[in-house]
Amino acid sequence: MVKKLVLIRHGSSEWNEKNLFTGWVDVKLSETGKKEAANAGKLLAESGIKPDILFTSRLSRAIQTANLALERADRLFIDVERSWRLNERHYGDLQGKNKADALEKFGPELFKTYRRSYDIPPPVIADDSDFSQANDERYADLDPSALPKTESLKLVIDRMLPFWQDRIAKELIQDKTVLVVAHGNSLRGLYKHLTGMSDDSITEFNIPTGIPLVFELDDNLKPVKEPYYLDPEAAAAGAAAVAAQGQKK
Numbered sequence: 446m447v448k449k450l451v452l453i454r455h456g457s458s459e460w461n462e463k464n465l466f467t468g469w470v471d472v473k474l475s476e477t478g479k480k481e482a483a484n485a486g487k488l489l490a491e492s493g494i495k496p497d498i499l500f501t502s503r504l505s506r507a508i509q510t511a512n513l514a515l516e517r518a519d520r521l522f523i524d525v526e527r528s529w530r531l532n533e534r535h536y537g538d539l540q541g542k543n544k545a546d547a548l549e550k551f552g553p554e555l556f557k558t559y560r561r562s563y564d565i566p567p568p569v570i571a572d573d574s575d576f577s578q579a580n581d582e583r584y585a586d587l588d589p590s591a592l593p594k595t596e597s598l599k600l601v602i603d604r605m606l607p608f609w610q611d612r613i614a615k616e617l618i619q620d621k622t623v624l625v626v627a628h629g630n631s632l633r634g635l636y637k638h639l640t641g642m643s644d645d646s647i648t649e650f651n652i653p654t655g656i657p658l659v660f661e662l663d664d665n666l667k668p669v670k671e672p673y674y675l676d677p678e679a680a681a682a683g684a685a686a687v688a689a690q691g692q693k694k
């Protein structure tokens with residue numbers, strides 16, 4: 446039996462709209478983001494895909510998106526688990542900074558390296574920064590050495606995979622339809638893991654907000670076909686807009 450995994454990047458957040466690097470800062474959905482989340486639920490309902498279990502990060506924008514989407518799809522009853530391992534990439538010292546200012550400061554090459562290179566993280570964030578998570582109660586249960594101060598995509602994949610293997614993959618193997626609502630870069634990491642996309646190609650790959658991306662997987666959790674968006678046109682436009690961030694203030 447083909448197994449179904451649906452990934453949704455949270456709807457647009459208040460900081461997406463201000464064009465700020467967000468990472469682990471816990472900002473909320475914007476009004477547009479709430480509409481995108483409900484639309485994701487509508488797309489799910491229309492597709493006939495019925496998630497049995499939900500996994501989210503510990504960040505509010507993913508949790509709000511999942512709630513609004515499941516409400517619209519009339520599946521608020523399903524089980525849910527949250528993990529910091531699905532959080533957005535920790536953006537280090539870039540958290541709270543404007544993307545256009547960063548592009549101006551670093552130049553296009555280093556800006557893209559920090560945003561999209563596979564294994565080069567941005568500079569670390571200081572513990573006393575307003576945008577640090579060093580004393581954030583959400584992560585009080587973590588060993589302090591596990592709490593990132595910056596991350597590359599590679600480091601995101603490294604911390605995400607244990608949760609993929611221990612929890613998400615286990616549910617898929619039992620033929621559960623799984624919904625994961627997370628973030629641009631944690632989902633890029635999962636996409637890379639599932640498709641085997643190269644370190645180079647992943648630098649050009651962007652995930653739009655609020656559009657369900659469906660994987661159909663075999664018994665070994667390998668894709669049986671190209672993953673597909675439930676609204677491909679909107680997804681292409683959304684991915685192009687993500688790629689262009691930094692061009693505008």
Ligand SMILES: O=C(O)[C@H](O)COP(=O)(O)O
Pocket residue numbers: 465466467468469533536560628629630687690
């Ligand atoms: O953390 C952020 O700023 C965004 O959610 C993802 O940003 P990016 O597309 O610049 O990686």
